[in-house]
Amino acid sequence: MTAGERIYVGYLPMPRGTRKPLLLIVGGLMWAILFASLAIALSQRDPGSAVWGTNLESFEGTLFESPYPVLVTDRGETLMIVRMGKFGGRGEGVGGLDGRRVRAHGRLLTRDGRRLIELADASELDSSVVEDLGPGAAPSERTALSGEILGGEIVDYKCFLGAMKPGDGKAHQACATLCITGGIPPVLVSKNDDGSNHYQLILGANGEPIHEQLTGFIGIPVEVRGNAERWGDLEVIRLTAPVVAVNP
Amino acid sequence: MTNQYRLVQWNHHKKVYDLLLAGAIVVYLVAFIGVSAILHTGDNAISVLIVLIRAFGTGAIVLLHVVLAIGPLARLSPRFSPLLYNRRHLGVTTFLLGLIHATLVLVFYGGSGGENPVSAVLGANSDFTSVTNFPYTLLGFVALLILFLMAATSHDFWLANLGARFWKWLHMLVYVAYALLVMHVVLGVLQSEKSLLYPILLGAGAITLGGLHVVAGLKEAAKTRAGLDARGEWVDVCAVDELEEKRGKVVCLKSQERVAIFKYDGKLSAISNVCKHQGGPLGEGQIIDGCVTCPWHGYQYLPENGQSPPPYTEKIPTYEVRVEGDRVLLNPKANEPGTPVEPVRDPKASES
Numbered sequence: 001m002t003a004g005e006r007i008y009v010g011y012l013p014m015p016r017g018t019r020k021p022l023l024l025i026v027g028g029l030m031w032a033i034l035f036a037s038l039a040i041a042l043s044q045r046d047p048g049s050a051v052w053g054t055n056l057e058s059f060e061g062t063l064f065e066s067p068y069p070v071l072v073t074d075r076g077e078t079l080m081i082v083r084m085g086k087f088g089g090r091g092e093g094v095g096g097l098d099g100r101r102v103r104a105h106g107r108l109l110t111r112d113g114r115r116l117i118e119l120a121d122a123s124e125l126d127s128s129v130v131e132d133l134g135p136g137a138a139p140s141e142r143t144a145l146s147g148e149i150l151g152g153e154i155v156d157y158k159c160f161l162g163a164m165k166p167g168d169g170k171a172h173q174a175c176a177t178l179c180i181t182g183g184i185p186p187v188l189v190s191k192n193d194d195g196s197n198h199y200q201l202i203l204g205a206n207g208e209p210i211h212e213q214l215t216g217f218i219g220i221p222v223e224v225r226g227n228a229e230r231w232g233d234l235e236v237i238r239l240t241a242p243v244v245a246v247n248p
Numbered sequence: 249m250t251n252q253y254r255l256v257q258w259n260h261h262k263k264v265y266d267l268l269l270a271g272a273i274v275v276y277l278v279a280f281i282g283v284s285a286i287l288h289t290g291d292n293a294i295s296v297l298i299v300l301i302r303a304f305g306t307g308a309i310v311l312l313h314v315v316l317a318i319g320p321l322a323r324l325s326p327r328f329s330p331l332l333y334n335r336r337h338l339g340v341t342t343f344l345l346g347l348i349h350a351t352l353v354l355v356f357y358g359g360s361g362g363e364n365p366v367s368a369v370l371g372a373n374s375d376f377t378s379v380t381n382f383p384y385t386l387l388g389f390v391a392l393l394i395l396f397l398m399a400a401t402s403h404d405f406w407l408a409n410l411g412a413r414f415w416k417w418l419h420m421l422v423y424v425a426y427a428l429l430v431m432h433v434v435l436g437v438l439q440s441e442k443s444l445l446y447p448i449l450l451g452a453g454a455i456t457l458g459g460l461h462v463v464a465g466l467k468e469a470a471k472t473r474a475g476l477d478a479r480g481e482w483v484d485v486c487a488v489d490e491l492e493e494k495r496g497k498v499v500c501l502k503s504q505e506r507v508a509i510f511k512y513d514g515k516l517s518a519i520s521n522v523c524k525h526q527g528g529p530l531g532e533g534q535i536i537d538g539c540v541t542c543p544w545h546g547y548q549y550l551p552e553n554g555q556s557p558p559p560y561t562e563k564i565p566t567y568e569v570r571v572e573g574d575r576v577l578l579n580p581k582a583n584e585p586g587t588p589v590e591p592v593r594d595p596k597a598s599e600s
């Protein structure tokens with residue numbers, strides 16, 4: 001602003017001398033805003049490679065209801081079963097089919113070679129969502145593994161396998177808690193030596209579902225104590241002590 | 249106190265201001281979404297809604313930094329005061345971005361389950377003693393409430409009806425909201441997003457804002473310290489020649505409100521330096537159409553009585569001035585707001 005020139009007043013025409021510095025200021029601000037946006041967006045972590053299939057598919061195998069519904073294929077692959085939204089697979093359509101050979105219809109979620117079936121909505125099908133095909137195979141063999149204290153993060157299996165990306169971490173805590181209390185299997189994800197993900201289904205001491213007790217420990221670094229076991233191609237950990245949050 | 253307020257005039261500058269603001273937000277969002285989509289593709293793509301949650305949340309915080317920087321910048325240089333003119337809209341927009349962020353969180357993270365989304369998002373944990381597990385969503389929620397309260401009362405109608413003191417106090421809560429939001433980020437998403445850039449950016453933002461406020465505060469404090477001793481009846485303020493035609497001079501008095509002296513049409517008048525609106529420095533304003541005009545939002549006062557021209561009803565204190573030789577003397581005792589004071593003649597003007 002030069003001497004003698006009018007000051008800037010919002011409701012009057014802009015004086016000449018105000019225009020240039022103001023343009024510089026506004027231009028600078030715009031650049032700063034663009035820089036902030038790029039810097040923040042560029043630094044986001046990789047959510048991991050996971051796919052939520054869009055096609056309806058059919059899967060055949062033996063259904064086991066407890067502790068969480070799974071379908072074990074003839075090749076011995078364990079596919080967890082969940083429903084649409086933030087709900088586990090138990091209940092309607094699945095109940096009463098324990099140990100039966102079934103055909104289930106749904107969509108696949110896949111990560112690290114692990115697969116999970118999100119059951120179709122009944123309105124999408126002519127047949128029932130889970131069809132009973134007769135007597136099924138025996139449950140997979142169970143063997144004890146070593147490892148008592150394990151560190152990692154508790155996530156819900158559905159989001160982590162691709163329903164949300166990222167499906168872990170503190171920002172996802174409320175969602176994972178809702179999923180787990182809704183009956184979606186809780187899984188402890190830790191890192192193998194090569195940096196890959198290690199999955200263990202979390203169960204109570206007697207192999208029962210304990211999702212209610214996990215609230216408050218989901219989506220954050222935790223330490224769990226328990227007995228690790230292998231059930232077919234699935235690893236589980238039966239907790240022998242309450243979960244503890246790890247603080248820095 | 250007055251129950252009158254000025255209608256927000258929808259003028260050209262406000263339109264340009266709002267257009268630029270909308271442009272800045274579009275630039276921010278498009279860049280954010282674009283980078284996220286280009287960098288994380290195929291099976292590694294970030295969920296679209298999560299990208300939006302992040303874009304709106306971070307956008308609100310970036311804009312809040314701008315809102316908070318304008319005040320001290322305008323105190324440091326009048327070049328920044330045009331940004332003050334419509335700052336209200338920046339604040340309201342910050343709230344709206346935060347509201348969109350929170351709504352998306354409720355729908356995406358809190359929805360589709362067996363619980364009410366609000367309690368699902370706010371009640372996922374309650375460990376107030378833990379760093380990793382602090383219920384950070386509550387911090388964001390309280391900050392959003394504060395921003396709402398401020399956005400809802402930002403209109404001059406509320407300034408007039410709540411009273412300047414209470415209104416100012418209410419709007420100081422923006423600093424509480426800022427602090428809550430920093431903690432919301434630190435105890436929330438930064439627990440799992442490990443890029444060092446995030447704490448660096450947050451820290452740089454806090455240091456810049458803190459620095460600007462300290463520097464602007466020190467500058468004001470220095471002026472007050474260098475203020476004239478106002479104990480006597482008349483204080484020698486400056487030479488008549490130091491006053492520019494139609495311009496003001498801010499006179500700092502020790503332990504008193506500042507005074508603005510104006511020279512116009514061969515006369516001298518003094519009124520309070522503090523604008524009734526939001527405390528803008530009237531002495532840095534100018535006489536336009538016969539009125540002292542505030543450099544911040546353009547409120548006007550007649551120099552001879554400190555009253556806003558009708559239909560407005562604001563009144564500010566007036567002061568007596570005298571000219572002795574070529575010196576301007578000021579009586580530091582403030583008159584009641586709106587008291588008429590006969591302007592003194594500028595002897596130089598009558599000579600010429």
Ligand code: FES
Pocket residue numbers: 523524525526527528529542543544545546547
């Ligand atoms: S402070 Fe707003 S017009 Fe003076």
